[in-house]
Amino acid sequence: MPFTRLDEKHKRSIRKLISPDRFSDGESHCNLHARDQSFHPPCPPDAVVWPKTAEEVSQILAYANTHGIPIVGWGSGSSLEGNPIPVCGGVILDFSEMNQILDIREADFQVVVQPGLVYQDLNHALRHTGLFFPPDPGARATIGGMIANNASGTRTVYYGSTKDYVLRLKVVMANGDIVEIGGRSAKSSSGYNLNQLFIGSEGTLGIIVEATLRLTGTPEDFSAVIATFPSVESAGKAVFEIRRSGLSPAALELLGPECIELFNIQADLGLTVSPTLFIEFHGASKAYMAEMIDICRMICEENGSEQFEAGLGRQERDRLFEARHDLGEMIVRNHPGCAILVMDVAVPPSAYPEMIGFARREIAKSGLTGYVFSHAGDGNLHLNIAGETGNTDHWQVIDAMVLRIVNNALSLGGTATGEHGVGIGKRKFMEAEHGRSLELMKRIKNLFDPKGILNPGKIFPEDP
Amino acid sequence: MEIVVLLKQVPSTESLVEIAADGVSIKTDDIKWVMNPYDELAVEEALKIRESGEGQVTILTIGPEKAVEAMRTALAMGADKGVRIDPGDLRLDGLGTAKVLAAALKEMPYDLIIAGHRAVDDDNYQAGPAVAELLGIPNISMVIKQDISDGKIQCHRTVEGGTVVIESPLPALITTQRGLNEPRYASLPGIMKAKKKPVDVKPIADLGLDENALAGKTTIAALTPPPERKGGRVLDGDTAQDKVTALVNALRDEAKAI
Numbered sequence: 001m002p003f004t005r006l007d008e009k010h011k012r013s014i015r016k017l018i019s020p021d022r023f024s025d026g027e028s029h030c031n032l033h034a035r036d037q038s039f040h041p042p043c044p045p046d047a048v049v050w051p052k053t054a055e056e057v058s059q060i061l062a063y064a065n066t067h068g069i070p071i072v073g074w075g076s077g078s079s080l081e082g083n084p085i086p087v088c089g090g091v092i093l094d095f096s097e098m099n100q101i102l103d104i105r106e107a108d109f110q111v112v113v114q115p116g117l118v119y120q121d122l123n124h125a126l127r128h129t130g131l132f133f134p135p136d137p138g139a140r141a142t143i144g145g146m147i148a149n150n151a152s153g154t155r156t157v158y159y160g161s162t163k164d165y166v167l168r169l170k171v172v173m174a175n176g177d178i179v180e181i182g183g184r185s186a187k188s189s190s191g192y193n194l195n196q197l198f199i200g201s202e203g204t205l206g207i208i209v210e211a212t213l214r215l216t217g218t219p220e221d222f223s224a225v226i227a228t229f230p231s232v233e234s235a236g237k238a239v240f241e242i243r244r245s246g247l248s249p250a251a252l253e254l255l256g257p258e259c260i261e262l263f264n265i266q267a268d269l270g271l272t273v274s275p276t277l278f279i280e281f282h283g284a285s286k287a288y289m290a291e292m293i294d295i296c297r298m299i300c301e302e303n304g305s306e307q308f309e310a311g312l313g314r315q316e317r318d319r320l321f322e323a324r325h326d327l328g329e330m331i332v333r334n335h336p337g338c339a340i341l342v343m344d345v346a347v348p349p350s351a352y353p354e355m356i357g358f359a360r361r362e363i364a365k366s367g368l369t370g371y372v373f374s375h376a377g378d379g380n381l382h383l384n385i386a387g388e389t390g391n392t393d394h395w396q397v398i399d400a401m402v403l404r405i406v407n408n409a410l411s412l413g414g415t416a417t418g419e420h421g422v423g424i425g426k427r428k429f430m431e432a433e434h435g436r437s438l439e440l441m442k443r444i445k446n447l448f449d450p451k452g453i454l455n456p457g458k459i460f461p462e463d464p
Numbered sequence: 465m466e467i468v469v470l471l472k473q474v475p476s477t478e479s480l481v482e483i484a485a486d487g488v489s490i491k492t493d494d495i496k497w498v499m500n501p502y503d504e505l506a507v508e509e510a511l512k513i514r515e516s517g518e519g520q521v522t523i524l525t526i527g528p529e530k531a532v533e534a535m536r537t538a539l540a541m542g543a544d545k546g547v548r549i550d551p552g553d554l555r556l557d558g559l560g561t562a563k564v565l566a567a568a569l570k571e572m573p574y575d576l577i578i579a580g581h582r583a584v585d586d587d588n589y590q591a592g593p594a595v596a597e598l599l600g601i602p603n604i605s606m607v608i609k610q611d612i613s614d615g616k617i618q619c620h621r622t623v624e625g626g627t628v629v630i631e632s633p634l635p636a637l638i639t640t641q642r643g644l645n646e647p648r649y650a651s652l653p654g655i656m657k658a659k660k661k662p663v664d665v666k667p668i669a670d671l672g673l674d675e676n677a678l679a680g681k682t683t684i685a686a687l688t689p690p691p692e693r694k695g696g697r698v699l700d701g702d703t704a705q706d707k708v709t710a711l712v713n714a715l716r717d718e719a720k721a722i
Contacts, residue, residue, distance in 0.1 A: 128650050
């Protein structure tokens with residue numbers, strides 16, 4: 001569908017809908033909204049708008065829908081699959097000025113927030129309430145972006161992902177209608193669960209302008225472990241056994257030796273360079289956690305673990321988590337002149353050791369530098385591969401490898417993307433992953449956004 | 465190790481601060497009150513020291529009944545008990561506050577006293593060092609790292625362009641600076657337990673101080689809000705050269721910056 005580029009007339013009209021200091025078509029503002037943290041090429045929008053109210057968003061969408069102007073929501077641009085890159089131009093709605101906590105309902109374990117709120121800032125504001133919002137994708141992701149992407153992180157294995165924490169949404173539809181969906185009760189069997197339709201929709205069905213989130217109690221105590229293994233495969237096997245034994249770790253992260261080396265160089269962590277599991281338990285009593293750690297130690301040792309260091313202090317644990325969250329950036333810094341392709345496959349628990357072995361062999365065959373790290377407890381595997389920018393040989397090898405790895409994940413009953421979303425790069429796997437249900441998705445998209453103005457060029461394999 | 469944390473309840477920095485009708489105080493009706501952020505660092509550091517050995521953490525505050533909320537937050541983080549000195553109608557300045565705190569501390573056991581280096585409401589930077597002086601113990605300010613061994617405390621503090629390492633025997637008083645630690649979050653069971661933790665309340669009169677000597681040596685004469693920010697100005701000019709010329713002129717003639 002051809003879209004309308006913003007000419008001077010449209011710019012004047014949109015500027016009138018909000019205060020003029022919250023509209024910009026300046027080159028630097030547009031360039032700041034041209035790329036996310038992925039390797040996908042930048043593409044600037046025609047203009048950027050910073051809305052402050054749902055009504056402003058509504059008016060802009062109504063105008064854009066009438067005139068066929070693409071609209072893309074923007075949180076902090078920390079996504080990893082090109083999800084908010086305005087590939088068809090149009091207007092970016094930057095939610096950094098809609099970042100307020102509207103209501104903290106402590107007794108209900110709920111909070112009402114605006115979409116531009118950064119999740120770390122939410123948790124900081126909640127720090128004395130005994131409550132927190134668990135999904136932790138790292139970077140400084142916003143709640144709106146996290147919902148649109150169904151973000152998850154290191155604690156998802158225990159606490160779940162963003163989808164488990166959304167109770168109610170206020171959404172502006174493509175035509176400007178403001179709709180509230182969901183409710184504030186802990187459970188409901190009433191009708192279709194529209195919340196889940198918007199969660200992970202990457203801004204293609206509507207624009208989220210307010211969310212009521214579920215919170216959970218801050219863990220009273222934690223216990224953290226670092227365990228090293230002779231091979232990534234043996235570490236992967238231990239992960240599977242830990243899950244099968246019924247232990248519920250709050251984090252179960254696997255890091256390839258190449259990642260540990262990077263931690264040591266860039267974060268000065270002084271760890272043993274080996275395939276490593278980082279495991280954390282949350283609980284109310286030391287005795288309970290000591291028991292968990294004992295079982296965990298037994299499983300790790302059975303799978304050949306060489307070092308099993310329990311009882312990490314809080315500072316040490318926090319530094320490790322911080323390094324883990326910075327790993328993507330560390331890899332980028334370690335490869336100047338390269339673009340980093342980020343893979344995000346996820347498979348069922350029993351298939352996890354096989355999947356990680358397959359990925360390792362593929363990297364070895366390619367002759368390129370790859371980093372394996374994983375939210376192992378979720379069967380979610382990250383593979384970051386460095387290819388020289390503009391080196392077509394590299395990228396041919398990478399593209400072919402990605403295809404084989406994703407196909408392998410799908411054949412094991414998995415998905416092309418565990419948490420980064422489809423965005424631009426994973427559209428080509430949609431047909432293989434979803435088969436005929438992709439057609440249903442298209443019909444839903446068409447129902448919500450008949451003119452296709454909401455984040456065009458994402459999720460669906462067709463052009464644009 | 466007996467550790468005492470000096471704590472103050474202050475208006476949240478996110479609250480809208482407005483000057484009251486008397487011109488020398490602020491309106492407190494709609495203000496959200498929180499623990500002074502630098503005192504959060506002090507609580508966290510005290511808890512860390514206690515966790516690495518034996519002992520207990522006592523929170524000491526001066527304030528009206530609502531000040532107990534900030535103290536309960538510290539108790540929810542893990543402190544053991546609290547002491548609140550009720551100042552009644554007495555208005556204390558920095559030195560008066562220090563005298564009251566010192567008098568209360570003389571009746572308590574302590575090996576280490578930790579305080580925020582300043583309270584974010586009046587920005588006086590006085591209470592910590594003045595308490596140390598009145599108790600006759602060493603004071604190390606703006607600490608970003610500490611280490612205790614053999615009855616001594618070694619502290620790092622930043623100075624312009626570098627770090628100073630200072631050592632002192634205990635008992636001592638240290639004040640906190642950002643970077644010292646990342647304060648922990650309270651847990652729900654922690655909040656529940658905090659409700660049962662002992663908080664002693666003492667009227668100021670019980671400390672045996674001469675109230676006349678406590679009366680402020682300084683008084684607030686007036687409060688004024690910061691000047692409102694003016695909007696920016698776009699300089700005229702068709703070319704970059706014209707605009708730069710206009711900018712240089714504005715910087716020289718109007719702002720007198722160059």
